[in-house]
Amino acid sequence: MNAARRTDPQRRDRIIDACLSVIAEQGVAGASHRRIALEADVPLGSMTYHFAGMDELLQAAFNRFADTVADRFEARMSAATTPHEARRAVVDIILKDVFTHPEDLVLSHEIYTLAARRPEFRTITDRWMTRSRIALRRHFDADTTMLLDALIEGLTIHRALTVGPVDDALVAEAVDRMLRRD
Amino acid sequence: MNAARRTDPQRRDRIIDACLSVIAEQGVAGASHRRIALEADVPLGSMTYHFAGMDELLQAAFNRFADTVADRFEARMSAATTPHEARRAVVDIILKDVFTHPEDLVLSHEIYTLAARRPEFRTITDRWMTRSRIALRRHFDADTTMLLDALIEGLTIHRALTVGPVDDALVAEAVDRMLRRD
């Protein structure tokens, strides 16, 4: 009957985007084929046609998410040319990027939870963390890179879960302490 | 027929424990009334009898979990009497507590994910974080407490998601840098 649009090359992409959107709203638990299909304005049958199963779709979605975030991260670190700018870039990543995209916080937690339990999703987080570290490594030594990476993670998470907002100056202070070599 | 054990005052507790156990294995997504009932060796009807709904059960379970972890945290910090011991205690929390109880990692992520999306679960994480900070505050100033708390979080998470193990000495190094005032 209504099998209108025949070739829709962006359909796969739209499904992935819809998937992320649904996960941001409802969580992985609430991300069903039917809801995603509705969100993407695509028939239910398309789901299994484009993706062998829910897992394949989740992998595709979180890979796209991780790439997006890592791109932003890299862009900020690449733009810095002096040590001072690099320090500022790290602070900005914590204060601006995360705050500007609150839905990313939720998505981060979802992928972490998935990765914590299921190794097949850990390749996604591995690649993501590796990219972040390479970007940091352009400006800092190996140890500092490792520690900054962890610090960014912790501050980000706590900013998300804390009711009262964390003092912006304190974030800068934390980065400064990390940069102090002994 | 077999309505044996009439009064079983520990039943509610057993359900909560079973709930945590199932979540650790299968995640919140896989924690159904039926599976938990099976794990707790309790009839399905008991679920709705003791808990008004899934949410109430989840709240009870994660409250217990948060209390358990916070107890351990407090115990370690209280045992320290000198600054040096306090520093050591922080390192141990990261290196020993988390490593010894790997299932706690998964549970942490699950509650974070829940709290990130739904405010009614954030009271649990709030109370948890508050307790941790009070315990740290016995030994460190307010700013340092905030930063250490975030650092512990970040290092813990990255240790969980990273393939290669983080160098133990590096953890100590991170804590030291945090403790250096300007």
Add this chain to the structure above:
DNA sequence: ACATGATGTGTACACTCGTACACATGACGA
């Protein structure tokens, strides 16, 4: 001994889910 009411349980209902698969569609070569 027995009635009674609190305590706890089995089951049924309405619903959502992932997935398979028979079939419709229309682009394209002849």
Add this chain to the structure above:
DNA sequence: TCGTCATGTGTACGAGTGTACACATCATGT
């Protein structure tokens, strides 16, 4: 123009879900 077949879709099925609620059970007071 028309036949063919890759591309895409509607639907149905079995499994699993939360929850409500009629009922069984037995501790207790008389």
